[in-house]
Amino acid sequence: MSNYTAPIRDMQFVMRELAGLAEVGRLPGCEEVSEDLVDAILDEAGKFASGVLAPLNRTGDQQGASWENGNVHTAAGWKEAYKQFAEAGWTALACDPEYGGQGLPKLLSTAVMEMWKASNMAFSLCPMLTNGAIEALVLRGTDEQKALYLTRMVSGEWTGTMNLTEPQAGSDLAAVRTKAEPQGDGSYKIFGQKIFITYGDHDMTDNIVHLVLARLPDAPEGVKGISLFVVPKFMADADGTLGLRNDVHCVSIEHKLGIHASPTCVLAFGDKGGAVGYLVGEANRGLEYMFIMMNEARFAVGMEGLALSERAYQQALAYAKERIQGTELGVRGGPKVSIIHHPDIRRMLMSMKSQTEAMRALAYVVGAATDSAHLHPDEEVRKRSQAFVDLMIPVVKGWCTENSIEIASTGVQIHGGMGFIEETGAAQHFRDARITTIYEGTTAIQANDLIGRKLAREGGATAKTVVADIHVVLGELETKGGEAFAAIQRSLKGGTEALSTAIDYIVATYGSDIKSASVGAVPFLKLFGIVAGGWQMARAALAAQRLLDAGEGDSAFLSTKIITARFYADHVLSQAAGLGYAIVNGADGALALSEEQF
Template identity: 80%
Template sequence: MSHYTAPIRDMQFVMRELAGLDEVAKLPGCEEVSPDLVDAILDEANKFASGVLAPLNRSGDQEGARWEDGRVITASGWKDAYRQFTEAGWTALACEPEFGGQGLPKLVATAVMEMWKSANMAFSLCPMLTNGAIEAIALTGTDEQKATYLPKMISGEWTGTMNLTEPQAGSDLAAVRTRAEPQGDGTYKIFGQKIFITYGEHDLTDNIVHLVLARLPDAPEGVKGISLFVVPKFMVNADGTPGARNDVHCVSIEHKLGIHASPTCVLAFGDSGGAIGTLVGEANRGLEYMFIMMNEARFAVGMEGLALSERAYQHALGYAKDRIQGTEIGVRGGPKVSIIHHPDVRRMLMSMKSQTEAMRALAYVVGAATDVAHAHPDENVRAQKQAFVDLMIPVVKGWLTENSIEVSSTGVQVHGGMGFIEETGAAQHFRDSRITTIYEGTTAIQANDLIGRKIAREGGATVKAVIGEMRRVAAKLAEESSDSFAAMRKSLEAGIAALESAVEYILATYGKDVKAASVGSVPFLKLLGIVAGGWQMARAALVAQARLAENADGGDFYRTKIVTARFYADHILPQAQGLAYTVVNGAQSALELAEEQF
């Protein structure tokens, strides 16, 4: 059975040494975020994650959610865990104090979010979608909508959803057909069906606030004609309590490869006269508003990739230390040993460990940049950080989730045949990870956004600035005299050169042959992720070396950091050159065959 303990020491290291917690704490509104407060939050979150959520992960996967006559019943223990979750105030962590939130920085919320998702991904999806809905209403809703919904959602008394996908539309939101008919009193009747709605129906709270994309009668065609509406499961009385049942109902839940305890619902709006909703913001700007939720959700899904990788690594490591099999290579007649002594098992564990640490570092750095982009007093600094965040959100979402499939699959391999047996639990991490590259936009959608909007449209300005930062770190590696740092420098410089060549190809090709550029979009996203991960691992190694020179406490931790960064440079970063070759040279063979030749 898999247990989970948050890697608090590594979280603290990344937050303080790489993401700049001290600088975040200087931002307006963050002055009380001391290291002691953050440590206390992480400690309490770890207790809840390991003590309440993690024990439900396996049982929730086995039992799943079930649908009965329009009702969804969550797995055993879910309701009590959610009650404890809200009573402890975890739903309000990073929300605005004006409506009952605690106002903590995204950097702190990011670390806590990782714990929820590692401990129990299926459970974590409910507050994840609620947080996205909170942000959308907070930024674009009317004063009445904010007053009606935000206090209850921030407290966790009500949850929220995002309703985009329809059976005929999939990722093509221009094909959305759900319609909204104005009633003349400021309300609208909503008619249509939405699919793949996470926690669209459940028994955890007495109301659910749906954010729904729909078309007004006079809306233009395509994505420019989509509006956003708030459609609650129960109408809200004047005193704020749930009132009459709205005409939105769950007609089924999906039977999925993984995340069995998270109900993925088909919702029908208006089958009995029309679901009542109110317009969010201006008409025909719904997709713009929904992307507020989408970007929040995409970052959170990337965190799922990190979290599942951490959980799979912990699971595999525990098994490798306990499983006795074979004698140690090179020791003739020696005793039977645990499999962690075998070189290939060591390689697999180091691959899992190094990639997970690289993912954590990059995600936390992006989380901290989001805080600076929102709150820094200098407008230019805000703009620079926002450009960095915009560039890296597709990478956090796409690269971390693609990695999680590889890392969790490697975890199954470490277990050998036992990994393929459900009872060990290793397979669950693999199954759960498989959805992460799909929802909130597939990896290709992230990658097309990355090369188009985030690189080609601005002439590569932001990515070139990031490459400049990478080169400065590589130069600092050259100042260290050890063989490990020389190897890291050589590998990082080669990775940066590969990235630069791919960027130049995209800038030269996108405008004249978008198909050719797009063939390499996913390889490019992975390339940028790998090199950005190497950049952060090099930064971590430099900090660790400095702490060792100071004779700081925790010498073994810092020495491990350097070895792990060296492994990443030796085993992961060299993939960059191959990916760059594919980006630059791979278009013709991908596009050359006629359809009938397949």
């Protein structure tokens, strides 16, 4: 089984040449974020990821989390690794300095997040959920809640969770039944059950801060009647001293296809008289507040897709270089060679490599836009950046995770029969990736959000701005000579035309025939991802050529960038036309059968 090495050189290239690291460093509050600081942080994060987290990935998968007498125990080495993680300050990287955070930009934390998820996805889920809970409390918590919880969560002393799903209420949160009964002293008693709660219980920290959706007695029906409550595992004094155990208990953990070392808990609230909770923000606005966590988590899950793709690619590449099998095609009587010499292995590796690099580029660009949306001094720039981020988060989440399943599967294929054997570890990446298209809203939920809230609601305005930005790149490509740039230009132009046609169709159809528009929602998300990824790959090729012309950088690395962009254009962007056709013409066949005809 291969080790993990953080792809720092590619991360640096994307951050500097595509995501605008220099521009981010000029934003208010980011003035000290120099290239030297970024490089130092990436280097240290890479060492921690490869040296501490990656070795636990395999053993954690084999051992898993365990539940005994109501308590959850993490796999061997987990507690020690988490302690190192927190003491090194990684939990505080992007958090507000007011609560002990380092206040570093989203662009940098995005790259570091990729390392945690690639080296050990199961481990990374704990700080991911904590960060979402921190964000919700920063924006909507009371002063008392912030004082008690935030510094301890930012430091890693305590962790956090988000509690949405119930046995009868999966994605349909209108069906939430957990109750919150006011006690007259500002507190509430919480009664109900939540399922699929990642790190809902564990032994890595002394306390866990649960954010829980529940209904007040006089709440209206549906999603408008949901409130958000903070429910700690242990009650605590104002100075953080822990007291009595709260009435929230893990009654079981799930036995899953993958991410075995991440405890997925069933939590019971109030079986012994009621769990004490405190209202976050205003009553009946809980779903709105939870979406603060949800958007953060959706982007982070998209990063899981990218990270697992990188890990699967690294392992497949190492195996392809080592595995001796057959002679090289066209070399009569030649010696046995490693399988990387075989054309189809090359094709599969290039498919993995090019899509992973496209996902990284798009995700980092969205991360940088988040910094601009929060920090840019010009209000109009902030608004445009936020609109772009809102549009692209479902694409990053849905496209990257769907790709990760295919890419991890390709990694298994490159291993051949050994890929199906758990001993090699290739299967773990495939198993771990499978949850990512379901986490924090399935691909269809992301796609419906994309075409409804992000496209139809504004008449496609932001999406058309993206198309206009792609046309600028198309113009740059036309000025370049050589077949590689001509091929990239042809495919990107065709993909952009398909995307524009699909945007127009959804905008025109959504209001009058929502079912027909929705049949094409997931294909549209995939089309948008492919074309947006192609846009970034084209920009990468142009940047690489500029550096080559200037005699700067590693010429072999930069030439590889251009070749990889060419492969993406020929093999991935070329799918755009078919997806565009299915979006515009695919509804009739999908909706024609009656239920009895299936």
